[in-house]
Amino acid sequence: MNAPTNSTAAPVLSVRNLTTSFRTDMGIVTAIDGVSFDLAAGETLGIVGESGCGKTVTSKSIMRLLPEHLTIYGPDSEVLFEGSDLMKANERTMRRVRGDKIAMIFQEPMTSLNPVFRIGWQLEEALKYHTDLNRSERRERAIEMLRLVEIPNPEHRVREYPHQLSGGMRQRVMIAIALCCEPSILIADEPTTALDVTIQAQILDLMASLKKKLNTAIMLITHDLGVIAQVCDRVLVMYAGRVIEDASVHDIFYRPQHPYTQALLESIPRSGGKERGKRLPTIEGMVPSLHELPSGCRFSERCRYCEDRCVQEEPDLLRAEDGRRVRCHFPLSTDRTAAARGET
Amino acid sequence: MWAYVLRKLLYNIPVYFGIILLMMAALRVNDPVNNYLGKHPTPEQRLALEKDMGLDQPFIVQYVRFIVHIPLLDFGDSWKYEGTTVRERLIRAVPPSLSFTVPTLLAAAMISIVVSLVSAYYRGRPVDKTLMILAVLGMSVSYLVYIILGQFFGAFWPREAQWSLAPFAISGYEPWIGMKDVEGGGSAFFFSPTTWVTYCLLPVIVGVIVAMGYDTRFYRAVMVEECTRDYIITALAKGATKRKIMFVHMLKNALIPIVTRVMTTLPFLITGSILLEMFFNIPGMGKTLITAINDNDFPMIQGFVAVFAAVMILTIILTDVIYALVDPRVRLS
Secondary structure (H helix, E strand, O other), rough: OHHHHHHOOOEEEEEEEEEEEEEEEEEEEEEEEEEEEEEOOEEEEEEEEOOOOOHHHHHHOEEEEEEEOEEOOOOOOEEEOEEEOOOOHHHHHHHHHHHHOOEEOOOOOHHHHHOOOHHHHHHHHHHHHOOOOOOHHHHHHHHHHHHHOOOOOOOHHHHOOOOHHOOHHHHHHHHHHHOOOOOOEEEEEEEOOOHHHHHEEEHHHHHHHHHHHHEEEEEEEEOOOHHHHHHHOEEEEEOOOOOEEEEEEEHHHOOOOOOHHHHHHHHHOOHHHOOOOOOOOOOOOOOOOOOOOOOOOOOOOHHHOOOOHHHHOOOOOOOEEOOOEEHHHHHHHHOHHHHHHOOO | OOHHHHHHHHHHHHHHHHHHHHHHHHHOOOOOHHHHOOOOHHHHHHHHHHHHHHHOOOOOHHHHHHHHHHHHOOOOEOOOOOOOOOHHHHHHHHHHHHHHHHHHHHHHHHHHHHHHHHHHHHHOHHHHHHHHHHHHHHHHOOOOHHHHHHHHHHHHHHHOOOOOOOOOOOOOOOOOOOEEEEOOEEEEEOHHHHHHHHHHHHHHHHHHHHHHHHHHHHHHHHHHHOOOOOHHHHHHOOOOOHHHHHHHHHHHHHHHHHHHHHOOOOHHHOOHHHHHHHHOOOHHHHHHHHHHHOOOOOHHHHHHHHHHHHHHHHHHHHHHHHHHOOOOOOOOO
């Protein structure tokens, strides 16, 4: 339960000091600031946080999918993958990595597929770029992939267009496209947000079973803690462009150390019990605008335990003995969590 | 699909009859015979023309007779050019029109699509801004200015200065492809690209320049919208090159609005650009119609309007069919 999560296996991906800024009309805005983490082979890492905290920017920065002329990466940003730094790789190398070694699925299955090409064509496109298979082998592989993601009647489906499939089916197709070259990392950016709950459960089950089959490491980005609890091994909590807590899924849910994580957990609706009829706790205030970040801890304005030091200096992301990391001057102890729970 | 086309055609027949009815009624508000002959025709002249077009019959008879003759393009004889039928003059006017409108349309569409792709891809950057300034300038200047400048700098000046290279005629037209009678009987095929260059290339260049201003801006707007679509990121994440994304993923999506625009300009192929034909003195369909109107050549006007209306309707049906070809979400049923 307390097993250190970072050091057991050699990481397939190491992100170091990833800083991504955008040129905007109001000047340069830093969307994520010094994000560092490791992803172990076969691990499912959840990244959670409110809208606008930098989850998607983190994932797109890793694959360098952000618009080049508007994006500035920090000079000491590193994305170490298979012994090289993707931040310094050229466009050719990046193309070879994308879709082959690192694949990605997106939030909106309704619009992520190209509406005017057949499902089969879109699946085979990735194979065409990354494998030596010939046309009929690609078609075979496409059908095989559709079968793997449990799409009924795949021989027929490859000849259909996206609009002929439901949202859940389209997300399965996206997963099939992402996994067809057997990548070592799958980045899933809110893959179930646009789907209804039953389909969401099916997609998550599918991802979990495919992960076992193909031993793919998954980076799952979501704002839904329920999804995290269901599939993740480890969780990275982000707030206003920073990682604020990094721990195993068990620790995050039962022993959160950052007040923000704790507040997030409290704002999950629960059914029944003594909380019935009570108002759902929320986190007061808003995520600070990236243009006017507080000088101290970025969560200080909304933190119920805020003290002078929190406003004056920003805490570092410190690693504890057990491998957990937390960015807080006064991390919550187990007792304090219990006390906080008692109050509410 | 064929069932759809057939049904569309059937639906449009009453529309077409309506157009013909309006056109025939409008042309009879002022007595066409008087218009043609002037104030003091002799009764024999009047009678001859009235008989010729059946204008002495009740309107309903004229209407039915006209419609029955449309499929054969039998619109009677030209009044102005005695001895030639309207059909002959119509058919004679088609090749000159097509020999400069088809190249204009194709070149304008292809150049604008490429320019707009580049512009959309580099949107907001200097390349894009320069191209768009040129496009706005291009569309803000009148058609006539381009024609006159083109004729002056393209044709008149090189000839006056006696340059060795003076490829263009200021105006006029000669057939450049077709069958020619040979001395001693029979006919032979002839094809002369230089004749085409002399008479048609200058109007094509002017036509392309004028069309490009509008087309580029329209296509760029379409492309910019496609640039922000989610499938672009999906393709990028699959490892596609930028060229693949632009010319395969984006272009096929953008084809839908592009087709709409190209199709709306299709009747231009047939009618020809009236201004270009008038100024370059090309005996195409546009110029023939304008001349007929000026001459009060009643059978010619009737015949041409009937043909143009049919072309318009067929274009609209063709547009629907092409939609279904480029966009799989469109079903013709």
